[in-house]
Amino acid sequence: MTRTWWKEAVIYQVYPRSFRDSDGDGIGDLKGIEEKLDYLKELGVDVIWLGPVYKSPNDDYGYDVSDYYEIMDEFGSMEDWTSLCSEIHRRGMKIMMDIILNHTSDEHAWFQASKTPGNNPYRDYYYWREGDSEPNNWESFFGGSAWKYDEEARAYYLHLFSVKQPDLNWSHDVLRREMYSMMRFWLDKGVDAFRLDAVNLLVKPGEWQDAELAEPDHCLAPCGHLIANGEGIHDIFQEMNNEVFSRYPMFTVAEMAGVSAEEGLLYTDSTRKELDSIIYFEHMDVDNGPGGRWETIPFSLPAFKQIITRWQLMLQGKGWIGLYLNNHDQPRVVSRWGNDSRYRVESAKMFATCIHMLQGSPYIYQGEEIGMTNIRFDSIQDYRDVETLNYYRIECENKGRSHEVVMRDIYLKSRDNARTPMQWDDSVYAGFGTVQPWIDVNPNYKEVNVEKALADPDSVLHYYRELIRLRKRYDVIVYGDYSPLLEEHSEVFAYRRTLNDETLLVVTNFSEREQMVDLGEPTSEPSLLLANYPPAEEPLTALRLRPFEARIYLARNNIL
Structure with missing residues (x-):
């Protein structure tokens, strides 16, 4: 490679x-x-x-x-x-x-210029379709139709995302x-x-x-x-x-x-x-x-x-x-x-x-x-993400689902979960700034x-x-080949990485329960590079993994 x-x-x-x-x-x-x-x-x-x-x-x-x-x-x-x-x-x-x-x-100069019907050099920068109805029944990634009618242009334009994000026409050379x-x-x-x-x-x-x-x-x-x-x-x-x-x-x-x-x-x-x-x-x-x-x-x-x-x-x-x-x-x-x-x-x-x-x-x-963790705002007014707001409007206003039910979906999957301010310290606003941020800070800051x-x-x-330090020290982490282990195990993800005479063994428990696994008998004892719990002395043939435990082992001469 x-x-x-x-x-x-x-x-x-x-x-x-x-x-x-x-x-x-x-x-x-x-x-x-x-x-x-x-x-x-x-x-x-x-x-x-x-x-x-x-x-x-x-x-x-x-x-x-x-x-x-x-x-x-x-x-x-x-x-x-x-x-x-x-x-x-x-x-x-x-x-x-x-x-x-x-x-x-839709506020880009190209799009504004493209609205003029007729022989317009910018018209083909976007997907305009004339007619009295939407060209097809495509839906946007953000909910609702992927087509929007523009009165000035007297045509529909395509937007796979927000109505304010018209798609560019990449078949156009210019x-x-x-x-x-x-x-x-x-x-x-x-x-x-x-x-x-x-x-x-x-x-x-x-x-x-x-x-x-x-x-x-x-x-x-x-x-x-x-x-x-x-x-x-x-x-x-x-x-x-x-x-x-x-x-x-x-x-x-x-x-x-x-x-x-x-x-x-x-x-x-x-x-x-x-x-x-x-x-x-x-x-x-x-x-x-x-x-x-x-x-x-x-x-x-x-x-x-x-x-x-x-x-x-x-x-x-x-x-x-x-x-x-x-x-x-x-x-x-x-x-x-x-x-x-x-x-x-x-x-x-x-x-x-x-x-x-x-x-x-x-x-x-x-x-x-x-x-950092997800956020749970009680009110939809505290959310800022256009996809989240569109989803709430469609589900509550158009489909009649309850606020409580729709908010459960939002608590799990809203993009705003990742967009609350970075938590720098325990001062007001988590050290992000000195005034109320554009979106509220997670209370656990x-x-x-x-x-x-x-x-x-x-x-x-x-x-x-x-x-990061390990990645910079061991080439096997960057360039080593991958091979899976315990492929059928429902709670443990384990795999090997191998490069020349080095073998890396990664074992992770994705559950809240202890897991016992058998990774086979190595020809000699590998070294434990890193773990998220205090070291344990079990052999690889009877490894006891604590809740969400992770271990990284390294061996020479491909002995694992």
């Missing part, structure tokens, strides 16, 4: 609105991020993924871009961005920008050149990497009248299976690579919902010259019911393991993935699949162990490293915060530092 800096990197995701407010307006900003760079450097991360900071009306909090070349006023100025980029580089870290390619804001120019602009300013948002949706079916749905498909949105990974998508990424990526010493990670491991390999196989890595969703959808993300079913570890193993083996030695259980679109995993009260610390460490020791690039989402974690040698934070 080819060795590269980005395969060895650990990436930390910053959600700018919620990281640190430096100017007292209740909203996180670029100067606030700069204030905390030493903390991130000491954590040990290599790349800072900066959520979208472009000019935006904030319907989807930055993922609706109105100007790709300007910084959102709430976050600061281009001078602030330049200073942040310089300070990141001065500390030996790199910066990753979130690039939104599938859609713009549009593609505009987007490539924008990407080069940021790379020329010093960006080291791109996270590409929702980019396997760029190609839409050519014949709209043949894309009517007989019945809903809830794997993504009802129209998801018609759009994701469409014919011609690989041609776009090969062109994008040729026009942009190959010209810079950078790396790319593409967010792709509804992608299989087989498709993932096509996107990331280096011989195809498309993308370096992808962030897939399949493992995060394991507790989604037939109705999609809002219909929650019990977590199944065997199903989760099957997905992880399929991706690990399919891409092994050929492609690359991002490793994550938390991000700005997902509820906090310690609340979702762990125990965020009695075993908060143990389960947070266990999840980190399981995911960081796999092959791929680990992603740490802000607050994950201190074990007095117990769960960075300051307290730094003072506790057994904290989740210090455990994350050790995981």
